[in-house]
Amino acid sequence: DSGVTQTPKHLITATGQRVTLRCSPRSGDLSVYWYQQSLDQGLQFLIQYYNGEERAKGNILERFSAQQFPDLHSELNLSSLELGDSALYFCASSAGGQFQETQYFGPGTRLLVL
């Protein structure tokens, strides 16, 4: 158990809909990262937040947005969903945003868009 929690574990929705994925980091960690894992693209970095502020951005679509709240939990919002958004979404956390520190991953949310 990494200490990172993600809800829900599974999500089934339809094209065009909007969903919110939630992540609680390990106690004391200030950084939260979001990754997407799909069969064709593998594991890809989406975005990072550090203590409530966006710090780094990857290949995140404009239809996707994220935020980190004062209690440090984070939410990833996916809107206008397409079939291709079906994937595993992982959240990770780390202590303080140093480049080489370990990232601890949650169990993921499996999203299926029908």
Next chain:
Amino acid sequence: DAKTTQPNSMESNEEEPVHLPCNHSTISGTDYIHWYRQLPSQGPEYVIHGLTSNVNNRMASLAIAEDRKSSTLILHRATLRDAAVYYCIPKGSNYKLTFGKGTLLTVNP
């Protein structure tokens, strides 16, 4: 980010050592080499990382070539629980982890 080359798959027997290679010939002088693994149906898990010297922890050892163009992750005694996809990730002055395809390790009982 430096490109990596890893075997698509490797097989090992339980309780035998496993050497997982990774080529990263374009690595820069300040990039650390991180290894993560992903067990079936789980999120990635940190294994080990290093810069130049060989590193050991309770999970594995990391041997880094003198020219730093390659490294080898060593599992000293593989168990069934070590069956996973292993990712070698050069990491410089950025926050993200860039995952390649990794090596699928199968451990035979």
